[in-house]
Amino acid sequence: MKSVLLASTIFLAATGASMAADAVAADPVAAPYNWTGFYAGVHGGYAWGSGDGPYPDAAGVRFETAYPEADGGLLGVQVGYNHQWGNWVLGLEGDLSYSWADGSSGIEIFPGGGDAGGHTDSEFTYLASITGRAGYAFDRTLLYAKGGIGFTRLEITDYDNPASFNARGSKTLTGWTIGGGVEHALNDKWSVKGEYQFYRFSGDVAVNDPALFRTYEGDFNVHAVKIGLNYKF
Template identity: 35%
Template structure:
């Protein structure tokens, strides 16, 4: 009886090994995630701005410092290199509920960032599905300042210009699935200084500058 059992086991062993090999061939093996490709998404965040309103004569400087919430869309492209570095380009535009209010001799000045956007390069190093990155590029913002007079003549728009500058930042992005990506990002943007719109043609130096610190979270879909 023992001889029969040993013979049966000896005959069936190769069959079992072959079946296990077949199963290993059929079961999928997880491949490393690829960051290469086009993506698009949405983002929201908070912006804290610093802005100075300056008139050389009679020597007036007022901090406008708008702050508030932002929300917008972005689109970009990544290329993952063989050494796990990821290079890419991204553009974004955001609607801004960012404003400030400061006192002035003849009333109040309200500052508003109407919209902002950028075109940037990105570079990062991937840890499979997690991508820390840095980013830098050109930035623009529509900036307005209004003198609130409180008189029957109404308010006076004293500045209405598109500021062009630069932006730098860093963030972390994670691929929760093969298609859906989430991120958190910090950005500093310097939109430069523009002449005060109302001072055009007036014999004095008057300008407004603008910088912002942004914290953003976003969700993207990879095509």
């Protein structure tokens, strides 16, 4: 009887071990996510920009200071490529956003300040950048920083009083940009991201018509927050 019980115990133990091994083989551990590949996507967000600087006349005489400012929504697209080495991810990205940003601000007398009696309406109609990206991947979650070249088009309209239009000018500006964010892969193809980006431009916008000539010569800084969706090919 003891021999039969011992044999039965050994048989059941062996059968259980075999079933457990089969279960493990049928349900393998998922492979780590790999960020390598081309991707494209869309994004939306919000941006705000401001500046201050000399506002000289046609002869180059500075007697006023302008303070262009604008804020509004963004909607755009991005394309890029990532390559992963271990947990490190390097890539290149280009993006373009249409902007609804606009705003109004006063003009001050220089030197000494004081209201000059007029104001400027300002807007930047798009934001774009070409940036390198460097990040660290925690499997499906990527933390990254980015930096490179930024572009925008700044338009300034001058009014010598709230009701009297004087002049308008616009110019495409090139500057630098830095930022960072986090991206998470929902599956092997789709990922979502959130990021912040800062842009610094040097303004040189001629504002003129037959009645008035000014040139805004100060910096123009833009902050942008974006939420995006990417598809990896």
